[in-house]
Amino acid sequence: MEGTNPVNKKLAAALSGGAVLVLALSGCTSSDKGNDKLDAWAKQVCDAVQPQAKKIEAANAAIQKQTSDNSTPEAVRKTDAQAFQDMSDAYKAIGDAVQKAGAPDVDNGAKKQTDAVKELDDIAASYAALQKKVDALDVKDQAKFADGLKGIATSLDQLSTSGNDALKNLEAGDVGKAMAKQASCKSASTAPSPAAS
Numbered sequence: 001m002e003g004t005n006p007v008n009k010k011l012a013a014a015l016s017g018g019a020v021l022v023l024a025l026s027g028c029t030s031s032d033k034g035n036d037k038l039d040a041w042a043k044q045v046c047d048a049v050q051p052q053a054k055k056i057e058a059a060n061a062a063i064q065k066q067t068s069d070n071s072t073p074e075a076v077r078k079t080d081a082q083a084f085q086d087m088s089d090a091y092k093a094i095g096d097a098v099q100k101a102g103a104p105d106v107d108n109g110a111k112k113q114t115d116a117v118k119e120l121d122d123i124a125a126s127y128a129a130l131q132k133k134v135d136a137l138d139v140k141d142q143a144k145f146a147d148g149l150k151g152i153a154t155s156l157d158q159l160s161t162s163g164n165d166a167l168k169n170l171e172a173g174d175v176g177k178a179m180a181k182q183a184s185c186k187s188a189s190t191a192p193s194p195a196a197s
Contacts, residue, residue: 035174037105042178046185048097052090059083059090073139076149084131088124095120104175112175115166126159 059082066079095117103109130152137148171179179185 035105035178038174038178039181041101041104042175042185043182044101045097046179046182048100049094050184052093052097055086055090059086073137073142073145077134077137077139077145080152081131081134084127084134088127088131091120091124091127095124098170104170104178106174112166112170116170119164119166123159123164126155130155130159 062079063083066076071079098113098120099117101113103113106112133148133152133155137152138144
């Protein structure tokens with residue numbers, strides 16, 4: 001099993017970068033008085049994001065665990081495929097939640113919402129594509145499997161570094177402040193988010 005373990009570790013490292021996308025949804029702390037409509041919007045989105053953030057963390061953890069075990073290619077493929085499917089479902093659900101919440105009560109709220117939903121749907125589609133790639137890997141041939149995993153790790157790297165600009169834009173300013181007040185957004189974050197300027 002020498003061949004897949006380093007590649008699998010690379011996959012896990014790339015995956016942990018992907019978790020940052022959800023952490024962006026946690027907002028930053030603020031004690032500003034907000035507007036009630038925006039606070040209600042933030043609560044609706046944060047409450048919907050929290051279970052999805054947990055789902056993404058669990059998928060990350062499953063891949064991390066598989067990389068620390070001396071796993072067979074079959075086990076790696078099964079775990080990774082399920083994790084990517086879960087991530088795809090979670091990002092789609094977050095996109096649906098932002099869509100359902102409507103436009104936030106801020107300047108350009110409708111555009112910010114539309115852009116963020118499109119971005120979340122694109123991320124979901126990317127994870128669904130990765131899941132199909134993992135499912136198609138040849139587990140009978142160790143070298144081919146390791147090569148295939150390498151390609152997936154590269155795609156994952158690109159996904160985790162690709163823009164989540166629309167999400168950042170959605171959460172800028174008053175929206176971020178409103179989200180920061182929500183207990184469910186605070187608990188959706190497992191890492192401190194950088195303070196907004």
